[in-house]
Every structure is written in structure tokens, then in C-alpha cells.
Amino acid sequence: MNTEKLLTQLVERLQTAYGRDLLSVVLYGSAAGEDFHGKHSDLNVLCVVRAVDPPDLEKAEPAANWWRRLGNPAPLLMGQHELESSTDAFPLEFLDIRDQHRVLYGDDPFAQVEIDRHYHRVQVEHELRAKLLALRQRYLGIHRDRKAVLGLLVDSLPSFSALFRHALILAGEQAPLRKREILERAATRFGFAPAPFLAILEVREEKRKHRQLEPRPTFEAYYLGVSRVCDAVDRL
Numbered sequence: 001m002n003t004e005k006l007l008t009q010l011v012e013r014l015q016t017a018y019g020r021d022l023l024s025v026v027l028y029g030s031a032a033g034e035d036f037h038g039k040h041s042d043l044n045v046l047c048v049v050r051a052v053d054p055p056d057l058e059k060a061e062p063a064a065n066w067w068r069r070l071g072n073p074a075p076l077l078m079g080q081h082e083l084e085s086s087t088d089a090f091p092l093e094f095l096d097i098r099d100q101h102r103v104l105y106g107d108d109p110f111a112q113v114e115i116d117r118h119y120h121r122v123q124v125e126h127e128l129r130a131k132l133l134a135l136r137q138r139y140l141g142i143h144r145d146r147k148a149v150l151g152l153l154v155d156s157l158p159s160f161s162a163l164f165r166h167a168l169i170l171a172g173e174q175a176p177l178r179k180r181e182i183l184e185r186a187a188t189r190f191g192f193a194p195a196p197f198l199a200i201l202e203v204r205e206e207k208r209k210h211r212q213l214e215p216r217p218t219f220e221a222y223y224l225g226v227s228r229v230c231d232a233v234d235r236l
Helices: 003-021 054-059 061-069 080-084 091-099 117-142 146-170 179-190 195-204 215-235
Strands: 022-028 044-049 076-079 101-106
Touching: 003 022, 003 044, 003 054, 003 061, 003 101, 022 091, 044 080, 044 101, 054 061, 076 080, 091 101, 091 117, 091 146, 117 146, 117 215, 146 179, 146 195, 146 215, 179 195, 179 215, 195 215
Parallel strands: 044 076
Antiparallel strands: 022 044, 022 101
16 A cells, blocks of 8 residues: 555544544654655654543554554654643754644644744754764674674664754754755765765665675764764854
């Protein structure tokens, strides 16, 4: 079954579960844009309902279980007031959804979302530094394993490219949505070599083989690039 039919079925199941209490259903992330990759990209869906108390959560169980069995993350449920009052807690996530989403049902809950720059910068730096620490921690145990090192870079690239996009926004730059364009523009703005990031992207997109990359120099250049962006965001 194709993606559009699956999304239509999900909306119908959520309508059955919530009736008039279902306010919006939104597809967000790469699946809502041009960077969708069927093998690696999830179908991420946000549902806005009037309230999200335990009984309201339980109403979505049949639809959520069906959606998970198809290999997708369970729909993200938020109450209307909760969404409106959470822009300071989730500035990065809400900006991502606002800039790349498609309304499947109801009104657009992100049409009027405004994000405070202070909260945005703090969260971007926190996420960058936390993911850099995690990168170091994982590398310690696998640095002699060629395949594991390249796998680490392939797995971490989507998170870092998303954070680089937010660093560009904070720096006042035009921030593209496609990973290749983000990486190229971030490399120019923050002064690091784009080649290792683009090579890892090509491996992820199955346009290049793992064996064509040397893990240690690729990791070193990748690590340096992430560090440069961390330091730049700290100074903004």
C-alpha cells in the first residue's frame, strides 16, 4: 500500500477514535518534504486533540498499534492548550515542524507559532553538545572497528544536519531543508570541510559504498565540523 493510502487510513482511524475531539493531524519531518528516503525516513505524525488525559490516550491505542505494526513511530499526541503553551520548552522541534509539515486533517496548528530566540539558542547548543558527547562515548569502544565507526557516522548524520540547520537560522542565514544543502551552507558559514559529511550522506542514501571511505580521517573531519558548529552557536 502506498504512503498516501496509509496516511488516509490513519486519519480515518483517529477520527473513529476521537470524533469531534480530533482537531488536527499533521505529517512532519522529511516525509513532508523533498528529503524523504523510504528506507531510512519515518512517517512522523502529530495529532492535536482537545485533551490528553489517560482515557483520551487509551482511545488511540488501536490506531497507534496498527501504525506501529507497519513500522512507524506511534503518533505524537498533544492537547490544544499544551501545544500553544509549549513553544518555550520545544523551540527546536516546533520550528522543525513549522517549517516542514503537511496538514492531513483539520486546521494548521503551527500557522501562528512564534519561537523565542533565547530558548531556541539554548536548546540548539544543548542538543549539539549532548550529541557530541555521545559521539565521543560511542567512538571510544569501536574506533578499531571500521564498519562500526562508519555506521556511527551514518546514524548520527540526520541529527547533526538538523541541528546545523538551526545553527544557520540562529546565525541569520537562509536555512534550507534538504540535508545536502544544509551541510554545504553550514560548512561555508561555520568554516569546516563539507566533504566528509557529504560522503557519509551518500553512504546513507546508498549512492556510495562503505568501503570507499577511510573511517579514521572521516571521523576526525566529521568530529571537527561538529565541534566548530558547537563553538559558533556558543558565541551567538
